[in-house]
Amino acid sequence: MEPGDNRLHQQLQSARERLQDLYRRAEASPAQRELLEEALAELSISLEELQVSVEEMRQYNDELAAAQEETAVEHRRYRELFDFAPAGYLVTDPWGNIQDANRQAKEILGVFQEYLAHKPMITFIAERDHKRFRDLLAKLLTDDLSGEWETEILRRRNGGAPFPATLSVFRVCDPQGRLIRLLWLVRNITERKKAEDVVQQSLRRVIALRDINDAIMSTLDLQQVLDFLLEKIEQFFPYPIASTVRLFNRDKRLEYLACRNIKDEDWKNYHPGSPGARGQEVVRTKAPLVVRNIQTDSRIIRRPDFYRRNNLVSYLAVPLMTKGEVLGLLCVYTKAEHEFSDQEIAFLSGVGSQAALAIYNSRLYEQLKEQSLELRKAHDELEQRVEERTADLTKVNDDLRFEIAERQRVEDELRRSEERSRNLAKQLEGQLIISDRLVTLGELAASFAHEFNNPLAIILGLSQEMRLGLERSDPHYESITAIEQEALRCRKIVLDLFDFVRPKEATFTPVDVGEILHKTISLLSVQYKKSNIKTVVDLEPDLPPIFADPQQLRQVLINLSFNAAEAMADGGTLAFRAAANRVAAKDHSGNDEAQVELTIAICDTGPGIGPELLPDIFRPFFSTKKGKGMGLGLSICERIMKTHRGRISVESRPGEGTTFYLHFPVPEVKE
Known part of the structure; x- marks a missing residue:
């Protein structure tokens, strides 16, 4: 009571x-x-x-x-x-004086309860953020603020080391709307910052590897690639480093090719022919090697003064390997003792793989240049002998002039051959970079075409059987028909891929171009009608026959017709024209002569192709169709035309349609 x-x-x-x-x-x-x-x-x-x-x-x-x-x-x-909330909470008056705090906040700030009472919160904020904190308090007197405010918190225990944190603040008002206190949410974001640093380091590694890959793909100049590679390695590591690249020559002796941040006189004077103990270990294990302090390493050191003069301490080496063969060593030295992280080792290993590819391609290119030089030398020797012989023949009778003219023709042919060799060298230089990829892709495509055809044939057969057993009024008729059409499309993709990898041998016979064109148009008439496409045929009368493989010629016409139909999704006009013309050409002796050429033009009224895309449309796997096809159709057409000793060309402007030209040589009729 x-x-x-x-x-x-x-x-x-x-x-x-x-x-x-x-x-x-x-x-x-x-x-x-x-x-x-x-x-x-x-x-x-x-x-x-x-x-x-x-x-x-x-x-x-x-x-x-x-x-x-x-x-x-x-x-x-x-x-x-x-008190037991997982985050830190502080309660202050409107001017930032602490009134209360939970356990997590006390732990974050590193203080005891009696120390916090009436303590200004600004004393825990990094000095560089004091003005921002005062501005924040001034705004909170009248306005609600959302979002996080990032700063550094000064810990009062354990040495007072600052740590990154975020503050979120909430206003508490009385019933009249007057601010009476502030509730602060304090988060320690040290781990988040570490994670962000890891992400940034990974991003830097990816960007560096991408830049190095671009440099490798853009040039075959080995010294230029290595200089760029060492520059990117130095940019990646956030502390001072030195780096070297050493390669084995044809005699299996170690050559020093490039270095960075090492004294030139030491680098030029220090050229052992075989790797040291550490280098031998890298070559033997074909794996990275890390040494915490190379100056005190227990392995044999040939020249310890070399490392001391250049202030080289920690050591990381990776092998430069391609196809299981060690081509050389890529080494990084730090200027202070350092423990290399897994990410740093992985980055240098990735750079080593790219560098090995560049070295391999460069050596192939150098071999090609050596062969070209040998050819030029042989040509010069032959030219010199011809000149000497010509000097002797000037003293001979006029009856020998024909032989002199013949030798002059040989000289001209050799010059043209040299020009063709130079052009071939340039083409090989461009193809060399993607040759390894195409070989692997060819094996994969052949296996895929073989394995994929079996289930595809079952799907196609069953869908055709089901469609034949249904009436057109059946609700499932359209679905079964769609399955059949998609299966046929998949089979065409597989056949295109298979033909691209293993093209069939052409069988050449005299072919009537007009007949082939009319059959192709008739074959695709349903597709044209469905796509609302009008066809126009304009053939010059009495067209001469050409020697061609009818099946491959039909394949080229169908590919180009399908491309044109897909380009005219809303309908249009597809025109086929053919005419024979005389063009300038070279005979077997290199002399100019007029040759008859039959040209087939396939013209559509679609949106056209941009000028920036035209140089790449015949490249394998290049396609302007978003997510449709594999980009092999035009590449196959170009290869078939080359097989027929002809060529394919294109004219297109955006908004004006596209025209493909097929040029075939017309065989000379001998009486």
Whole structure:
């Protein structure tokens, strides 16, 4: 019972006692008995009412005590949630003075509870961010601010080392909207920063590898590639390094090709013919080797003063390998003792793989240049002998002039041969880079075509059988037809890929171009009708026959027709024209002569091809169709035309359509 309730109860008891005393006195004085009884009756009623009020007050007090107990429980629960929250929470007044903090906040700030009381929060903020923090407090007096505020928190224990953190703040206002306190959420983002650093380092590694790959693909000049490679390696490592590249020559002796951040005189004077103990270990294991301190390494050191003069301490070496053969060594030295990370080792290994590819391609290119030089030398020797012989023949009779003219023709042919050799060398230089990829792709494509045809044939056969068994009105007829068409399209893709990898041998016979064109148009008439395409045929009369493989010629016409139909998705006009013309050509002796050439033109009214794409449209796997086809159609057409000793060309402008020209030599009719 509450103290107030006790006093009220005592007063009530005292009133009852006085009432009883009045009753006794009334009995002692009969004259006032009647009036006293009335007063006593009224007083009894008042006492009863007072008793009821006392009971009501007691019940109210009990309810109030229960509410206070419930409030205390909720407060303890809130306090537990606040104290044991996984994030740090601080409560400050509107001016940033700390009023309360949970355990996580105290742990983050590195202080005790008694130290935090009424402490300005700005004392825990890095000095460089003090002005920003004051500006933030000023804005919070009137406005709500969202988002995170990144800064550095100064820890008051453990040496006071700062750490990165984010602050999120929430305003707490009274019912009138006045700001009474601020609630701060403090997060330690040290681990997030470390993760961001790892991501940035990975991104730098990918960018460096990409740049190195671009440099390798853009030139075959080995020294230029190696200089760029060492420059990118130095940019990747965030601390001072030195680097070297050494290669084995044809005699299996080690040659020093490039270095960075090493004294030139030391580099030029230090040229051992075979690798040292560490280099031998890398060559033997074909794996990276890390040495914490090369100056104190237990392995044999040929010239320890070399490493000391150049301040080379930690050592990382990777083998330059291609096709299982070690071509040389790529080494990185640090200027201070350092523990190389797995990412750094992986990066240098990736660079080593790219460098090995560049070295391999460069050596192939150098071999090609040597062969070209040998050819030029042979040509010069032959030219010199011809000149000497010509000097002797000038003294001979006029009857020998024909022989002199013949030798002059040989000289001209040799010059043209030299020009063709130079052009061939340039073509081989471009093809050399992708040759290895095409070989691997060819084996994969052949295996894929073989394995994929079997299930595709089953799907195609079953879909055709199901379609033949359905009426056109059947709801599944269109779906089965779509399956059949897609299976046929897949089979065409497989056949294109297979033909690209293993082209069939052509069988040449006299072919009537007009007949082939009309059959091709008739074969594709359904496709043209479905695509709302109008066809126009304009053939010059009495076209001469050409020697060609009818099947391969039809394949070229179908490929070009399908491409044109796909380009005219909303309909249009597809024109086929053919004419024979005389063009300038060279005979077997290199003399100019007129030759008959038959040209077939396939013209569409589609959107055309941009000028930036035209140089690449005959390249294998290049396609302007977004996600459709494999980009082999035009490449196959070009190869077939070369097989027929002809050529294919294209004219196109955006918005004006595209025209493909097929040029075939017309055989000379001998009487």
